Amino acid sequence: MEIAVIGKDEFILGFRLAGIHKTYAAETPEKLTEAITRTLEDPNVGILVLQSTDMEQVPRKLQVALENSVKPTVISIGGETGGLSLRERIKRSVGVDLWK
Template identity: 65%
Template sequence: MEIAVVGNSEFILGFRLAGIQKTYAADSEDSLVAQVTKAMDDRDVGIIVLKGEDMQKLPFRLRTTLSESVKPTVIAIGGETGGLSMRERIKRSVGVDLWK
């Protein structure tokens, strides 16, 4: 399983430098929806990382699908994300609590 990062060029740059290979640049709301959908359709992706504010820009139906998704698990970083914490999302995805 791989980690995918979706966001604007500045957001994904740090992840690229950290060694994440699956990055999807989205500099407009239309391309954001397309890139998130592309990442969700990739069977090798287990975790998708988004900015919290980008998550809020997505259409309601897609946002609901992402927040309820187990594989891939979607993690929104920063901002007001609501829903489950990162710990709970990883626990749901992996099946065990890694913090214990």
């Protein structure tokens, strides 16, 4: 399983430096939606990382799909995020509450 990161150049730069290969720059909402849709269809991606402000820019139907996605597990970083907490997402994808 691989990690994929989608967002603006400044956001994905640190992930590139950390060695994550699947990083996709998306400066407009249209490119963001396209990159997310393509990544959701990739069977090799286990975790998708997005910036929380980018989550708000995609259509509502795609937001719901991201919030309910188990594979890949979607993690939004930065600011207040709606939907499930990281703990709940891990619990849903792994099937066990790792915090217990």
